[in-house]
Amino acid sequence: MKYAWRSLFFAVTIILSGCAAVPMTGRSQLSLVDNDEIFPMSFKQYEQVKSENKVIKGTTESQMIEEVGVRMQVAVEKYFENEGKSEYLDGYAWEFNLIENDETVNAWCMPGGKVVFYTGILPICENEEGIAVVMGHEIAHAIANHGRERMSQQKMSNVGLTALAVVLGVGGGSAITNEMIMQSAGAATSLGILKFSRKHESEADKMGLFFMAMAGYDPEEAPEFWERMTSGDGQSPPEFISTHPSHDTRIKDLNKNMQEALTYYHAH
Known part of the structure; x- marks a missing residue:
């Protein structure tokens, strides 16, 4: 049993030591995997x-x-560079591509700055400003290292599940018992990731709003983009079971951060 508690102590130690701060927002995030390890895999997958x-x-x-x-x-x-933190972007290799897929209303950015837009999102973007809204959001995911954070969460979950199995004495037990533990812990973990994913989306909305403003795009276009998205995607799932904030929540939060974004815009 003492080895089990050592495992749990080890897991807690990992959480406390493997943390980083998200730029601009200052939020503490789990960081158990290095970008030097993630970026090459990301770039290969992008290709x-x-x-x-x-x-x-x-x-x-x-x-x-x-x-x-x-x-x-x-x-x-x-x-x-102005913040004296140019090294934060070490290893990023930006690339921006459009993929033909009219059925997919989406865009994404892999860790390290590899961006894809699908043609299906262009009618909702409508124009260059609309593209800037989406681009800022996706770039923000990369800058905030949300991909690294998700991988770290998964790694931490695996450590926690191993320790839990030892504590409960089921490490060598039946497949059914192990499966039950995996399902119960997985359900809890999944709900946690849902909540955290919404946090990632909200954080990317805020940072993306600032990034588009820094680039000289009017940030007041962002709420209008989400108004168009609201009218174009049909029935959205309830926010508490969705991995994304509701459109109404996004619009409200964007407007809440608008004055700061306009400061960046007018300074451009």
Whole structure:
């Protein structure tokens, strides 16, 4: 039993020692995996995604995606340079691509700055400012290291489950008993990740609002984008079981941070 409690103590020690602060928001986040390990895997996966899909080049839309992305990249790099924290972006290799998929109303950014827009989101973006809203949000996910945080959460969950199995004396027990533990702990972990994922989304909304403003895009376009998204995606799930904040919550939070964003915008 003493080894079990040592395992639990080890897990707690990992949590306390493996923390970092999100830039701009200052939120403490779990950081058990280095970007030096994550980025190469991320870049490799990005290349695979491109090889398995039709990447659009040479169109007005694809050029706009790249231009907005580069403009925002420059603004973000300038911000960190002015803050004396240029090293924070070490290893980032920005890339901005448009993939043909009219059914997918989405965009994403892998750790290290690899961005994809799907053509399905362009009608809701409508214009360059709308693209900037989405681009700022996705770049914010990368800057805030949300991917690293999710991986760290999963790693911590695995450590915790191993320790729990030892404490309960089921490490070598029946498959049914182990499965029951995995399901009960997994359910709790899943709900925790849902809550945390909403936190990630809200944090990316706030940081993305500032990033688009730094790049010279009017941040007041952001609530309008989400108004269009609200009218275009049909029935959304209740917020408490969704991995994303409700659109109404997003719009309210964006407006709450608007004055600070406008400060960045007018200073551009």
